[in-house]
Structures are given as structure tokens and as C-alpha cells.
Amino acid sequence: MDIDVLRRAPLFASLDDQAFGALTEELTEVDLSRGSTLFHEGDPGDQLYFIISGKIKLGRTAPDGRESLVAIMGPGELFGEMALFDPSPRSTSATAVSETRLAGLKHENLKKVIERSPDVSAQLLQALARRLRRTNESLADLVFSDVPGRVAKALLDLADRFGRPATDGILVAHELTQEELAQLVGASRETVNKALAEFVQRGWIRLEARAVVILDLQRLKQRSR
Amino acid sequence: MDIDVLRRAPLFASLDDQAFGALTEELTEVDLSRGSTLFHEGDPGDQLYFIISGKIKLGRTAPDGRESLVAIMGPGELFGEMALFDPSPRSTSATAVSETRLAGLKHENLKKVIERSPDVSAQLLQALARRLRRTNESLADLVFSDVPGRVAKALLDLADRFGRPATDGILVAHELTQEELAQLVGASRETVNKALAEFVQRGWIRLEARAVVILDLQRLKQRSR
DNA sequence: TCAGGTACGTTAGGTCGCTCACACACGGGT
DNA sequence: ACCCGTGTGTGAGCGACCTAACGTACCTGA
Numbered sequence: 297m298d299i300d301v302l303r304r305a306p307l308f309a310s311l312d313d314q315a316f317g318a319l320t321e322e323l324t325e326v327d328l329s330r331g332s333t334l335f336h337e338g339d340p341g342d343q344l345y346f347i348i349s350g351k352i353k354l355g356r357t358a359p360d361g362r363e364s365l366v367a368i369m370g371p372g373e374l375f376g377e378m379a380l381f382d383p384s385p386r387s388t389s390a391t392a393v394s395e396t397r398l399a400g401l402k403h404e405n406l407k408k409v410i411e412r413s414p415d416v417s418a419q420l421l422q423a424l425a426r427r428l429r430r431t432n433e434s435l436a437d438l439v440f441s442d443v444p445g446r447v448a449k450a451l452l453d454l455a456d457r458f459g460r461p462a463t464d465g466i467l468v469a470h471e472l473t474q475e476e477l478a479q480l481v482g483a484s485r486e487t488v489n490k491a492l493a494e495f496v497q498r499g500w501i502r503l504e505a506r507a508v509v510i511l512d513l514q515r516l517k518q519r520s521r
Numbered sequence: 522m523d524i525d526v527l528r529r530a531p532l533f534a535s536l537d538d539q540a541f542g543a544l545t546e547e548l549t550e551v552d553l554s555r556g557s558t559l560f561h562e563g564d565p566g567d568q569l570y571f572i573i574s575g576k577i578k579l580g581r582t583a584p585d586g587r588e589s590l591v592a593i594m595g596p597g598e599l600f601g602e603m604a605l606f607d608p609s610p611r612s613t614s615a616t617a618v619s620e621t622r623l624a625g626l627k628h629e630n631l632k633k634v635i636e637r638s639p640d641v642s643a644q645l646l647q648a649l650a651r652r653l654r655r656t657n658e659s660l661a662d663l664v665f666s667d668v669p670g671r672v673a674k675a676l677l678d679l680a681d682r683f684g685r686p687a688t689d690g691i692l693v694a695h696e697l698t699q700e701e702l703a704q705l706v707g708a709s710r711e712t713v714n715k716a717l718a719e720f721v722q723r724g725w726i727r728l729e730a731r732a733v734v735i736l737d738l739q740r741l742k743q744r745s746r
Numbered sequence: 747t748c749a750g751g752t753a754c755g756t757t758a759g760g761t762c763g764c765t766c767a768c769a770c771a772c773g774g775g776t
Numbered sequence: 777a778c779c780c781g782t783g784t785g786t787g788a789g790c791g792a793c794c795t796a797a798c799g800t801a802c803c804t805g806a
Contacts, residue, residue: 356657356661358661358665359746362664362665364660364661364664364665366657366660366661377650378650378653378654380650381643381646381647381649381650382647382650382651382654384654387654387657387658388657410639414635414639414642417639417642417643417646418606418642420646421606421642421645421646421649422606422607424606424646424649424650424653425602425603425605425606425607425649426607427653428603428649428652428653428656429603429607429609429612431653431656431657431660432581432591432612432613432656433612434660435589435591435656435659435660435663435707436581436583436589436591438660438663438664438707439587439589439663439707440583440587440589442762442763443762443763473782473783473784474783474784474785475783475784482660482663482664483763483764484763484764484765485783485784486763486764486765486766486785486786487762487763487764489784489785489786490763490785490786493785493786503784505772505783506783521584667792667793668792668793698752698753698754699753699754699755700753700754708793708794709793709794709795710753710754711755711756711757711793711794711795712792712793712794714754714755714756715755715756718755718756728754730753730802731753
């Protein structure tokens with residue numbers, strides 16, 4: 297397993313090599329292809345996961361089948377930890393957005409790590425606090441901004457996390473379909489498509505297959521407020 | 522200071538009497554009257570707070586002045602902890618919804634408590650995980666449900682946390698104005714008013730001054746899905 | 747006790763974004 | 777090479793909710 301990503305993860309930064317070595321013994325590797333689901337909403341859960349490569353979408357399904365995405369998680373990030381501290385069934389489902397490799401860690405093993413090095417729980421607190429902050433932000437956006445604004449914001453967020461400099465802008469290989477992007481910003485696919493078309497029209501972005509190139513970061517930021 | 526509420530708080534359940542005694546030495550009492558603000562969005566923050574009595578609304582303000590409430594916190598609950606683990610300015614403002622008494626605890630002192638008894642950080646993790654779960658829930662509701670549905674859900678949530686049995690139903694003395702209730706569910710005051718009027722019409726609730734009596738819990742639950 | 751602020755109730759009109767509907771473009775499998 | 781499924785682009789129509797604008801009922805303090 298490629299443990300480089302994990303070694304660099306802030307969560308384990310405080311571990312010495314020996315403790316880290318012991319940890320890696322406990323990890324289970326999981327590989328997912330696009331569209332396959334790791335767990336469903338309501339499942340019991342006793343593991344948390346690290347993303348080694350690829351992307352995972354965390355989402356909820358309404359009784360009528362509509363979906364809403366809570367977050368897109370990428371390499372180096374972790375998820376599925378909530379079921380551990382607050383022992384309840386999974387509150388979201390987790391599905392691969394692209395070819396994805398994960399490292400799973402059982403609750404009991406995490407506990408062992410925490411006992412050895414309390415810094416880890418400080419890191420976990422920080423990770424959770426950050427997530428809560430982001431979610432509160434999204435909540436406010438949903439109330440304050442219109443769909444184009446939310447789309448702009450989502451693109452900027454994805455750019456921040458997955459963007460790479462390209463010749464004429466920032467390449468954001470988000471791997472999401474417009475349908476998924478729509479579920480992420482809480483809007484219909486059609487409306488999101490129109491918002492994207494408008495941005496293209498204005499020369500702010502360029503569309504590629506499951507990717508976007510941001511050409512005018514400033515204007516996009518302006519629109520996202 | 523009335524420390525009964527604190528002694529019963531799960532966060533401190535694991536402390537022995539001596540440790541708890543030491544902790545109370547570090548607490549600062551704060552009293553707020555309705556409408557006065559403890560901190561604003563963007564302020565630096567080095568304290569977390571326990572609610573001894575009363576209620577606090579946590580909210581965000583849009584550039585144009587509109588407000589959105591992230592949560593209503595009541596007796597026994599804590600808030601303002603995010604700024605500690607994830608050292609950034611306050612992400613929300615905190616304002617008293619009613620006459621409120623708080624106990625403030627500085628970051629450094631919390632650290633001391635955690636060092637002595639690591640169970641406290643487990644409790645903190647649980648509290649954060651629960652909050653994150655709730656916020657994700659709200660996020661999904663905002664997308665899936667219409668305004669009446671969200672109002673119903675908010676009433677049920679408030680009933681769960683602040684409700685008391687009354688002769689003909691559950692008395693929920695939420696202390697919120699309809700404007701605040703509207704900000705909590707992400708809608709306009711007018712629309713919330715209409716939803717409430719409709720519920721009254723149907724005999725599901727009865728309105729009182731800054732309070733609601735839930736008469737037909739079943740129907741209200743039905744409507745909230 | 748009166749004045750003025752604050753909260754509540756209700757209406758009318760406009761609009762953003764949803765649903766529905768369809769056409770096209772692409773890509774992978776037989 | 778050809779489907780056929782999946783994803784993308786676009787238009788028409790409609791409806792939930794917002795804004796704007798009032799009148800009324802309180803409560804509070806001078």
C-alpha cells in the first residue's frame with residue numbers, strides 16, 4: 297500500500313516511526329471503481345477511512361430518491377469518523393466518484409493509537425471543527441446565494457482542493473457529472489448547466505470532460521459573494 | 522454560580538470531584554440580557570461557553586445584512602469550541618435569545634483539564650460529531666423540504682430539546698420571534714407565518730407569545746418528512 | 747397614560763429555479 | 777461499425793417563495 301499520503305497526513309504527524317509502523321499494520325486496503333458504494337446511509341459503521349487516491353462523495357438520499365451531496369473528499373482526507381465518536385448508524389452514504397484507493401481503520405485500532413499519542417485526538421478535533429465550519433458555510437450559502445453564486449463557490453472550492461495550474465488558467469479535474477455538481481450545490485442539473493453556460497459565455501471558465509478550467513479567477517470570486 | 526448544570530454535563534461526567542472543583546475555579550460567569558451579543562463573526566476567540574440557563578442563537582450575517590441562524594443552543598450545551606481546535610476567527614456571532622447565564626472557559630484551562638482526563642476530549646469529539654450530524658441534516662432539509670416542512674421539523678426539534686408536557690400537548694417555550702424562526706429555517710418571516718397559521722388552522726399547534734403548544738405530534742411529524 | 751417601537755397577520759405581484767420535454771454528442775461494448 | 781446508455785445543452789411553463797406594503801396588537805418606558 298502507498299503509505300506516503302498517510303505519513304504526510306496531519307493526523308499522524310505527531311506519531312514517531314514506530315507508532316506509525318504499528319498503525320499501518322492495522323490498515324485495510326480498499327479499492328473502489330467509479331460509482332461503487334462503500335457504505336450506505338443507515339449502515340452500522342466501525343471504520344474510518346483515509347483516501348489514498350481518488351475521490352469519494354458523501355451524500356444523503358431523500359425518501360423520494362433525490363440525492364444531496366454533503367461533501368466531496370479527496371486524497372489525504374478522512375471520513376466516516378463520525379460513527380465512531382457518536383455511535384449511530386452512518387448518516388451519509390459514501391460512493392466513489394472516480395477510481396479510488398482507501399485505507400480503512402477500525403475504531404478499536406484508532407483507540408489504541410489515541411491512547412499512545414493524545415496529539416492524534418487534538419488533530420481529530422481540529423478536523424471535525426473544520427468540517428463543521430465548512431458545513432455551516434454551505435448552510436448559509438444555500439440561504440444567501442442564488443444558484444450561479446453557489447456554483448461559482450463550488451468551483452472555487454474544488455479548485456482550491458483539486459486544482460492544478462494549466463497554461464491558460466487553473467485546471468480543476470473534479471470528476472463530477474453536472475448532475476453530481478447540481479446535487480452538491482442543491483440545485484437541478486438544468487439550472488447548474490445554465491449557470492456553467494453563462495460562465496463560459498462570459499469567458500470565466502472553459503468546460504472539459506468532467507473538468508473545468510478557470511480562466512478568470514477574480515470575476516468568478518466576485519460572482520460567488 | 523449554579524454549577525449543577527455543569528456537574529451533570531456529559532463533558533465533565535468523567536471528572537472526579539477534585540478535578541471538577543479545580544475546573545470551576547477557572548470558569549468565568551457571564552450574564553446576558555435578550556438581544557445582547559457575546560461575540561461577533563470574525564472576532565478572535567479563546568473561550569468556549571457553557572449555557573447554565575437561557576438560550577443563545579448562533580448566526581451568520583450576509584454582506585447585505587440578512588441573517589441566517591446556524592443553531593439555537595440551550596441549557597447544558599456548549600458552544601464556541603470551534604475557534605479553539607481550529608484556530609480561526611469566530612465563524613458565527615452569538616446572541617442571547619433570552620435572559621442567559623453562561624460559564625466561560627479559556628482555551629488554556631480546557632487544555633489543562635484535557636491533560637488530566639483524556640475522557641474529556643472523547644466527549645468533545647462526540648459533541649462535535651453530533652453537531653456535524655445535525656448540521657448535515659439541516660443542509661439536506663434545506664434542499665429536500667419546502668418551508669412548511671422545515672418549520673415543522675424545527676418545531677419538533679425545539680420540542681425535543683426545550684419542550685415540556687402541558688395539559689393539552691407539549692409546550693415549547695422557544696423564545697424566538699417569528700423573524701428568528703424564519704432565519705433558522707432559511708425562509709422569510711411571511712412564509713413562516715403562513716406555515717404556522719396553516720398548522721394552527723389544522724389544529725396541529727397553538728400559538729402563544731414566543732412559544733408554541735404542539736397538539737398533534739403525529740401529524741406534525743408526518744408533515745416534516 | 748400615552749407614544750413609539752416591536753412583533754404579528756395578511757395581501758398583491760414578481761421571479762428564480764423547478765419540472766417536463768426533447769435533441770444531440772460521446773463512448774464503450776458486442 | 778453500430779447501438780444504446782449516459783451525459784450534456786436548451787426551451788416552455790408553472791409554482792413556491794420572496795419582496796413590498798400595509799394594518800393591527802402588544803409591550804415598554806417616559
